[in-house]
Amino acid sequence: MSFNSPLSFTVTDRFLRYVTIDTQSDPTSVTFPSTEKQKNLSRLLVDELLAMGVQDAHLDEFGYVYATIPSNTNKQVPVICFCSHVDTAPDCSGANVKPIVHKNYQGQDIILPDDPTQVVKLTDHPDLKNQFGHDVITASGTTLLGADNKAGVAEIMDACYQLINHPEIKHGDIRILFTPDEEVGHGVDHVDIARLGAYAAYTIDGESAGNMENETFSADGARLIIQGVSAHPGFAKGKMESAIKIAGEIVAALPDELSPEHTDAMQGFVHPVSIEGHVETAGIDFIIRDFDEGNLKSHADVIRKTADEVLKKYPNSAYTLTTSQQYRNMKNVLEQHPEIVANAMEAINRTGLTAKLCSIRGGTDGSRLSFMGLPCPNIFAGEHAFHSKQEWVSVQDMQKAVETILHLCMIWEEKA
Structure with a gap:
């Protein structure tokens, strides 16, 4: 008509x-x-x-x-x-x-x-x-x-x-x-x-x-909290484990092939969107995306495995990773x-x-x-x-x- x-x-x-x-x-x-x-x-x-x-x-x-x-x-x-x-x-x-x-x-x-x-x-x-x-x-x-x-x-x-x-x-x-x-x-x-x-x-x-x-996309958010070790910088040798530096190393160690700048079409990604913190504690916020909802868990596992690997160098530090559903x-x-x-x-x-x-x-x-x-x-x-x-x-x-x-x-x- x-x-x-x-x-x-x-x-x-x-x-x-x-x-x-x-x-x-x-x-x-x-x-x-x-x-x-x-x-x-x-x-x-x-x-x-x-x-x-x-x-x-x-x-x-x-x-x-x-x-x-x-x-x-x-x-x-x-x-x-x-x-x-x-x-x-x-x-x-x-x-x-x-x-x-x-x-x-x-x-x-x-x-x-x-x-x-x-x-x-x-x-x-x-x-x-x-x-x-x-x-x-x-x-x-x-x-x-x-x-x-x-x-x-x-x-x-x-x-x-x-x-x-x-x-x-x-x-x-x-x-x-x-x-x-x-x-x-x-x-x-x-x-x-x-x-x-x-x-x-x-x-x-x-x-x-x-x-x-x-x-x-199906979408989750993730927050990685890093607990480092604080010490006076004048007397920090062998003691300080900076949560800020650990956060930077984790972000740098994430696989390029799972980043937004290296994916397109039907590929998903893991994307750090903000970092904040101090020597003792730092937090990284991520968004996790994939058209296949089943891949969201494996993408979160990439963050977890990367953090595990980086923290091998920092025996007195630890992290927690929590994920939350955003949309499907x-x-x-x-x-x-x-x-x-x-x-x-x-x-x-x-x-x-x-x-x-x-x-x-x-x-x-x-x-x-x-x-x-x-x-x-x-x-x-x-x-x-x-x-x-x-x-x-x-x-x-x-x-x-x-x-x-x-x-x-x-x-x-x-x-x-």
């Missing part, structure tokens, strides 16, 4: 507005959400939804935005939910973002004006080869752009606008969910699954146009509901793109939602080079994401 009249897209204007709001999350915070400023965007989204006529749009005490586009069909259609996160990554500043639209991209280097050393090059970003003639949006060189995941937020918001203004698009109840703190691993800690009441959900948080992701591969759940992915693939194809089923070398809110009883694959948002000053997205890819959401709503109604 086509639309009765051409879509008058609002996604670009929304995106350019949203990225100027600083919503960076904080992994060291003990509050939820981790930063209060994330709610500044969430409150704006509620205001815009209410202005559209979405009567139940609201922000709850945890910083989640919930809303419903009511069904406009007599059919009994499964309730579906679209989800994106409002926060941006702690890796790179999200304050004072100045988005720039580079119209009619033709393959040239894009020099970011506030830091001319930041150059977006076709050779470094091969997906730009699909953007000739498109309008590419970047930041100005000193911040990330925030396409991860404000592109998804803007696309869902535009889709809401289109659903309300195009009654010929038949659909069941559509739930909307905007989450905080996805970038720090807590995005769905307080989601009310019963309130959503959905059969399936889709995060709009993927990369290249046409990509459909049904598989993520959503494919394990989605395989039980093949129509959820199949409908999204069909929706992408209806836009004129070629749907491509992919795996994510990471996780999304959908990973955890799937294991909370809400199966949730990931649809492209057009994001590229996320968490960096060279992050970019194209206007035309965002518009295709909006169309995909609309077609997906129609497909669930058609098949009901």
